[in-house]
Amino acid sequence: MIKYAILGFGVVGGGLAEVMADQSEKLSAAAGQPLALGHILVRHDYPDSPWRSYMTQDFSVIENDPEVAVVAEVIGGVGAAYDYSRRAILAGKSVVSSNKQLVAVHGAELAALAREHGVSYLFEGSVGGGIPLLRPLCRCLSANRIDEVYGIVNGTTNYILTAMDAQGQDFAQALKKAQELGYAEADPTADVEGIDACRKTAILADLSFGWNVDPDAIPTTGITKVAPADLELARALGYTVKLLGRAARTENGCCAFVEPHLVPLGHILASVNGVMNACAVRGSAVGEVVFCGPGAGAHPTASAVAADIADAVRHMADPMVPDLGRPGGKLAPAEELPSPWYVRAEADPEAVKALFPEAEPVYGTSRECGFITRPMPRRELETLAAAVGGRAFWRVLA
Amino acid sequence: MIKYAILGFGVVGGGLAEVMADQSEKLSAAAGQPLALGHILVRHDYPDSPWRSYMTQDFSVIENDPEVAVVAEVIGGVGAAYDYSRRAILAGKSVVSSNKQLVAVHGAELAALAREHGVSYLFEGSVGGGIPLLRPLCRCLSANRIDEVYGIVNGTTNYILTAMDAQGQDFAQALKKAQELGYAEADPTADVEGIDACRKTAILADLSFGWNVDPDAIPTTGITKVAPADLELARALGYTVKLLGRAARTENGCCAFVEPHLVPLGHILASVNGVMNACAVRGSAVGEVVFCGPGAGAHPTASAVAADIADAVRHMADPMVPDLGRPGGKLAPAEELPSPWYVRAEADPEAVKALFPEAEPVYGTSRECGFITRPMPRRELETLAAAVGGRAFWRVLA
Secondary structure (H helix, E strand, O other): OEEEEEEOOOHHHHHHHHHHHHOHHHHHHHHOOOEEEEEEEOOOOOOOOOOHHHEEOOHHHHHOOOOEEEEEEOOOOOOHHHHHHHHHHHOOOEEEEOOHHHHHHHHHHHHHHHHHOOOOEEOHHHOOOOOOOHHHHHHHOOOOOEEEEEEEOOHHHHHHHHHHHHHOOOHHHHHHHHHHOOOOOOOOHHHHOOHHHHHHHHHHHHHHHOEOOOHHHOOEOOOOOOOHHHHHHHHHHOEEEEEEEEEEEEOOEEEEEEEEEEEEOOOHHHHOOOOEEEEEEEEOOOEEEEEEEEOOOHHHHHHHHHHHHHHHHHOOOOOOOOOOOEOOOOOOOHHHOOEOEEEEEEOOHHHHHHHOOOOOOEEOOOOEEEEEOOOEOHHHHHHHHHHOOEEEEEEEOO | OEEEEEEOOOHHHHHHHHHHHHOHHHHHHHHOOOEEEEEEEOOOOOOOOOOHHHEEOOHHHHHOOOOEEEEEEOOOOOOHHHHHHHHHHHOOOEEEEOOHHHHHHHHHHHHHHHHHHOOOEEOHHHOOOOOOOHHHHHHHOOOOOEEEEEEEOOHHHHHHHHHHHHHOOOHHHHHHHHHHOOOOOOOOHHHHOOHHHHHHHHHHHHHHHOEOOOHHHOOEOOOOOOOHHHHHHHHHHOEEEEEEEEEEEEOOEEEEEEEEEEEEOOOHHHHOOOOEEEEEEEEOOOEEEEEEEEOOOHHHHHHHHHHHHHHHHHOOOOOOOOOOOEOOOOOOOHHHOOEOEEEEEEOOHHHHHHHOOOOOOEEOOOOEEEEEOOOEOHHHHHHHHHHOOEEEEEEEOO
16 A cells, blocks of 8 residues: 655646546556555645545655655645655655646756656656656657657647637737636736747756757747737748747758747647647657646546556656756757748738749738748748748748 | 567568667667667568568577567567567566557466566557557556546547548448558458457556456457448537547446447547557556547557567566456446437437437438437447437437
């Protein structure tokens, strides 16, 4: 009998307690021995909760309980979550987490500490929510040099872009609807500005490149400037708009960035709508594989965290710590990565043809047109687009 | 230093030797210790092969080499492959395999033998080729009751259906082209009649239901009767045609079947074209996740087998044997599973409306029409479809 503790009783913490109870037999089989809930760390009393007898407001109760072998950190943020994760590892307990901010910022440090103390540090739920993604990337694709990872890693922005595309709403309307449905927070900044996607992209880059990427070094553009006209023109051109996080090996080195992209309508990612997430992995042996599913939510995220708990227990004699890379790597500048571009311009057709002979502009309802360029780096595109009255431009997924 | 042996030097065997050499450092890290090629079992001499010094035509050389800890069986079929797999396990060696026929027919027996002898038996490459699928299903989704697994698990038939859809070819033309490109074998029976998909569906059902499914008990319909008119009418109705293997828990018990389906054009599986494979998994906690990628080919399949070799070595002290289920389970009859149906009929519109008031028939170029019914079991559909001159009917993925 091995005990686990849950830190935090928000959406994911509550879902985790339920999922662990619902599938206790199957999880115990996966763990190789029976699992039992030890404690739930809460910030206030839940008088009506069925888990009340397990609840404590004092982390040291968990820290000092020798029967607790695994701690699931589902608090979020980099304050208490960081402190408790460190203390749990120092106390000889494995830590599993769905906290992308903590993993992106302090993950490599916590991983090193876990290795030093002979415990597991797992974080499958930190990227892609319930989608099995990090373990497949690290374990199932171990025969591959990872050349690129890219995907839709934020459900809020994908919901907003899907609504803008399907219903012709503008950004503000779609955001308001997302907030009403609970898909966006009251302060939506971290989602709509791409900050959440940036953290997840950093984790994917860490696992793919072998060195630890500072999320602050990843150029990040959110979706606030995507206009209904872009979605309309994109569709006329045979594309839809998705916010992609990308991490790729290029001729100039590894680069990573987050920005809206035009995705061809026949591409699998174009079918990933609403709050769904999807991530593609390009490997030297396998070619390209894609993982799709719910990127957030109580039970999906709990599904990932619960499997990590079982795996941590299964590997107590041989701890699992994914390699988040060594420090000191430097990202190659993303703006030099050539790419075809979509341009929306108040354009004179002759001027477009002169500068972009490959383009076949499509006109929207206003005097604006949209077109796709040949591959070029961002600087070249900016100069050319300015010359034809470019109002917006986004990368095109080739 | 741990040695592995490769049984078979066909497409996958050759790819495996290459991938193991190409990524030896990464694979050794995943295995926890250096890996080295011990032997390759071949049926005839390869005088010009760079691997010639490793080749043997005598399995007992491998069987009796105490340094060989893992044997990769990539021979195929259930003859020598079965014999060598058994003997390797009896000799205390882990076995990894991409042989779907062997795993579907004798997998549970070999798994039991492996457990008895304290070695791993892994077969990630047997379903979905290079797509990480079985390990995610068994390990990452251990917090889920698996309610359904369904997908495109045969690349040959998907190539043919894609060609029929995109180029308006009939089955015979598309098959011929697939044979020219090496996507279909000279005797295409196992692919086009759904037998290969059936074996993979059996493995997915084994892993999902907890009991071992006899592939011969899975009702299987291939794609030879899918007509160009079906693809044309399907598209007019907003669908495409895919051969799906499905294994699902229903009110009447677990059922499994392989047959062509109409898939809505917005569904992720509709974007999975050519020789690509994709598999969706519906779990109690996660909801639905989808895994896509190359379902066959030398390097993709080798990617899966190589990761299994590394994992088998990593787990020598704690062997990995996925649960292929206990014997004796009985599939519920698939024909009772209600489903909406697509019907192609030489139809009198009034007669269609009378029997299928929910249908909105779409007419093709001839006097044939296609329509989608309300959900009903197969028997009811057959009776009703006969009454309106039904010429073909396929399930619709709801």
